[in-house]
Amino acid sequence: MSARRLLRWTAIAVVVVAAALAAFVSARLLSGKTGGPVQVVKASPDAVARGKYLAEAADCAACHTAPGGASYAGGLGMASGFGTIYATNITPDPDNGIGRWTSDDFWQALHDGVRRDGRQLYPAMPYTSYRGMTRADSDAIYAYLMQLRPMKVANRITELEFPYNIRLGMLGWNLLFLTDDLPATSTGSSAAWQRGRYLVDVLGHCGECHTPRGPLGEMELSRSLKGFALGRVAAPDITPAGLAARGWAPASLGTYLSRGIAGPNSAFADMHRVVVLSTRNLTADDIAAMTTYLLGDKPPAPAAETVGEGNQAGRTSYVALCAGCHGLDGKGIPNTIVGLRNNSTLRLADPRNLIVATLDGIGPQNFPHRMSLPGMPGFADKLTDEQAAALVNYLRAAWGGQKPDVRPSNVQALR
């Protein structure tokens, strides 16, 4: 039996178990609400401002805003191994958004993964992380969202394959995988560490991308924050050991989270959105709290910079195609072109992100504090698999301290 069929049968088994469970909890399911009065929320300006800050810390906009769409009006599609799930409209529109939701309904969605109508959410909505949120913070975010301008933007229908399209199946999934406490990924006890744990694991829901996922899409909590590739670009290992091995220290990590650019590193792909929509808005204290939790109360010493000898063929390609901007010495151009020397992406053991950046390039990006980086062209049409592998191996060995073990087939797989 193929892995895919096994997975499908496992999922069907989960659905059957869930259906049996449903018989017991049907009373609750039937209590699902659809109509009801439009809610009017009275909250002080301070409370709304607090809710806005928390909504940014929780990065609701990252998914609930479509590219070019109205803020929080939904529409971003999230591709998964099971199909595409669309984020919903969470403006207070009575028909398309959460205009009829009470703060209890909102809390139920964040804490239990249950919609107002009683049906199950899919864990693309990270209630698996938000479950740790305090009721007060949930109410503040609710108060903020409810005073946004209602947007009449219809929700897109989620497209999942059988049996994953049976929402009831999530009852079984939740029974297996929904937990009150996510394991700490670093050691600490300070107030900053506690606050950082809440910001990273609950509000920031970092693990939803950075923690590896198992066959049914669950976070493998025994390997929390050790890195995972849900799509083309991998979310790297952000445990203390993983970060320190790539040279990260509290100061540089804090700069990265608040500005998106730190030393030779710049946020790209999904993480760029995280910085721009979420972490840039956090106070200095909260940024410090996040770095304290990510690296621990006693941060490991960051790995020293390394310079090695790369292969000659790769160097020839580097000189021909890369050095014009990144420099023969790999130091880049200040405020314009990132350096490659000891760049975090070169120091990742997994070569995927370096290969993808080489093939696709990276589009132009704006950053906080009026910084911007011009686009990098992709080189997929100028490099054969062999040449690209040699180039990536050169970069890994010369400035990443990594083994030059990338094969042409690794490049081919990512074209």
Next chain:
Amino acid sequence: MSLPMRKVTLTVNGKRHDPLDVPEGMMMIDVLHEMLGLTGSRLGCGIGICHACVVIWDKDDKTSEEVQTCITGVEFFDGKRIRTIEGIAETNDRGEVTLSPVQQAFLDKFSFQCGYCTPGFVNAATVLLERLKRSPVAKAEVEATVAAALEAHICRCTGYVRYYQAVRDVILATPGLTRDSA
């Protein structure tokens, strides 16, 4: 300080340079300007964005593409054939120059003002016309095809419209580049 030297073979506008001793890592635009005396390619941004410096890389499979010479080292062109802006117009035995249809159209339509970006636009449009000769597009798609082909090229004076119109008109007036329907 002495720079390590490399020997490369270049074919530029049909003329073979074999071998050419070049400093390692020298950008192609500097080789064109300083060593080959071809100063028509323009250095703009220097980081591969504005496309004023592009040359045409003619591949062995008869296709061609633009390459930014400001960020591409001469090593990349070793053994390759390229055309620069100096190789677009035709010059006969008597030294009389005939502009290409694209060049003529840019003049006729007043497509540019300062002209700094023009070599890049000429090369981009030339690559596009040659591509359409191999695989024509429907007349209805010409506008979008031109926009896509010239999109990367930056012009700071004239707002692109007359460049795009000129290329569109050349395509529509040249037999074999378009189809009547999709």
